[in-house]
Amino acid sequence: MTTRQKVSFPGADATLTGNLFLPGTDRPTAGVVVAGTWTSVKEMMADRYAERLADRGYAALSFDFTGFGESGGEPRDVENPAGRVRDIHHAVTFLGHHPSVDAGRLGALGICAAAMYMADNTAHDSRIRSLTLVAPWLHDAVVCEAAYGGAEAVAEKIAMGRAARSRFDETGEIEYVPVVSTTDPGAAMPYDIDFYLNPARGAIPAWPNRFAVMAWADWLTYDAIALAPKIIQPTLLVHSEDAAIPDGARRFHAGLAGPRDILWTQGTQFDFYDTEPQVTISVDSAAAHFGRTL
Template identity: 80%
Template sequence: MNKVTFDSDGVTLTGNLFLPEGIERAPGVVVAGTWTSVKELMADRYAQRLAERGYAAMSFDFCGFGESGGEPRDVENPARKVRDIHHAVSFLAAHPAVDGDRLGALGICAAAMYMADNAAHDLRVKSLALVAPWLHDAAICEVAYGGAEAVAEKIKIGREARSRYDETGEIDYVPVVSATDPRAAMPYEIDFYLNPARGGIPAWPNRFAVMAWPDWLTYDSIALAPQIKQPTLLVHSEDAAIPDGARRFLAGLAGTREIHWTQGTQFDFYDQEPQVTLSVDSVAGHFRSTL
């Protein structure tokens, strides 16, 4: 693994580049994971496994997260994350160990939306793969967050938090995950995020900026599908997050598309077997036939 840095709109981002052995110029893959995540949560795992299968795979921390620069910290901003992915693709395309004409993108959970958004506008990305993809629009957000009134309330408190930040520079944070704090972005007992042996690691601060709610809840990833002409693979489970979003997204894709339905909860795809190996093998096979 090689620690790398690259520029994204004037901010230095930090990534981990995993290179395959014995390949002079390998196809490249940009990898990113769940909302609020740092690269160590799941993107590193997938990138390393892809390198073992012959790909130059890079995970990285988005602007304001983990080891990367940028302010404010830990704010989920879809538009900014899409720009970061674009610059990550630029870095890989120019790297001497990478074949810049064979570039793919892998998004896990929420990064599925951001990778899809970049692919819709970045034809350097020749192939797209999405694992346990969280793909939402307004209708899906209402289902996921308790109805139209609950969504409207989150947007309202998010806008109020943004106004406070603009006026004072102070950021209102709540936990990303908590079994005891009802203000948490995910107010549930989720072992992956709370278990130090899994995702509850020091590099991930488990904090969600309340001012991020409006951008998150008004983001429409389903509408991106007709703009995506690259061959696209989805790996998902009916027991994982919002499978209806995956089905609707898949139906709208403009290019060739395939979905592998398997077993497992959303969080199994982050670090558990057999879900990780099955997903990596599916993704590697998809890239092998399309890059």
Template identity: 80%
Template sequence: MTTQHKVTFPSEEVDLTGNLFLPDGDAPTPGVVVAGTWTSVKELMADRYAERLADRGYAALSFDFTGFGESAGRPRDVENPARKVRDIHHALTFLALHPAIDADRLGALGICAAAMYMADNAAHDPRVGSLALVAPWLHDAAICEAAYGGAEAVEQKIKLARDARARFERTGDLEFVPVVDATDERAAMPYDIDFYLNPARGGIPAWPNRFAVMAWEDWLTYDSIALAPRITQPTLLVHSEDAAIPEGARRFHTGLAGPKDILWTQGTQFDFYDQEPHVTLAADTVAAHFGRTLR
């Protein structure tokens, strides 16, 4: 039987809050850090995957990044790739020091945007023994241009970000737009996405559905494809041609320096967050990958 424990741990000067899911048994088990989509809180999908991994014999930690959800830190709700990579590093430190966890068998699981951040940390952190990415959003400049309406549209977003950052540095005021809103063209995702808007799925009170405009520059200039040749750990991708930017997954997978595998299956991006059979298939595949590689 899996048990869930509320935990806190430091990341630089900030205390982060997470949920540690532990499987039955007394012997130290492999530990996995889990994170989800951009702007997300742990309750959206990281908790779900962490619990599934614990059911399959792994200690798994989901957590809120600095400035998100229950974690401390300001400014709030700002998508900051470098800060998120730093938080993942400290989450692994927490796992490595936990008495129920075998510090020599640590893995990382990123869903959607967290695939980029988990990959970034793995490229620099030899404690990560194995990497798994589910429905990974993996982009570089070319993919961002294709996803966001071309080079001119990307440059416009970067200009908006710079203006918003200048205002924040001058006044302390953050400018937000919705993450998801089909009626607001300023939204980060101006679409009718049921997962984020449905209270029975991701539209929960813990997730405020707001995107800091000043975050666009860091997001759009982040190159995760370039990380692949620096990743030597065994890496698994689970993806679908009907999910987000499969071209990014293909290019990232091709560039990986270590042992690698990719499972192409069925489903939209949002199916992998909370729908069956997609979550169970992904969790089973990830658990099997960790079973082969975290020895």
């Protein structure tokens, strides 16, 4: 029977808090680090995937990144790709040293934006033996221009982010906008997205729905597509043509240096966070992939 342990472990700059889901086995088993969308906390989707993986025999760790949720660290709620990759590296260290985990059988699963961060760590961390990316958001400059309204709009957001960063460096004040809003055109996602606005789904008390404007610069200049040729570990992508930026997933998949597979299924981006059958399809596919490769 699956059990859950609240755990804490050191990150680069703060103590990180997570949930470790363990299968009911007496011997060390393969371990998987799990993370979710940008700005998210572990309860929104990472816990769901981690628990389902434990049900299938894996030790799975979900956690809050530095400055988010129950984890320590300042400033709060600032999306920082490089910082998130460092946090994942520390999460892998913690999981690999846990007595319930076989340190020689470690995998990673990233949902949406965490696909980029898990891919980045995997490209530089030989301890990760297998990678699964679910509804992966994988971007570079070309993808960002297509997703955010063209080169001029992207440049404007980058300039806004750099200006906000300068104000933070000078004053310590952080400029926030909503992550999702139907009324604020300055929101990071100014759309009616039920997952993020519905308390029965992602709009939980632990998630403050705020985006630090200074994060735009790091986010929009991050190149995940360039990571693919550096990844030699077996990699599975689970995606849909109706989900976010499928062209980014195709380009990333084509560039992978190691064994690769991609499962095209159906569903919107947000279906993969908490909706059936997308979650079960994704977890079953990930478990089978890890079973073959760990």
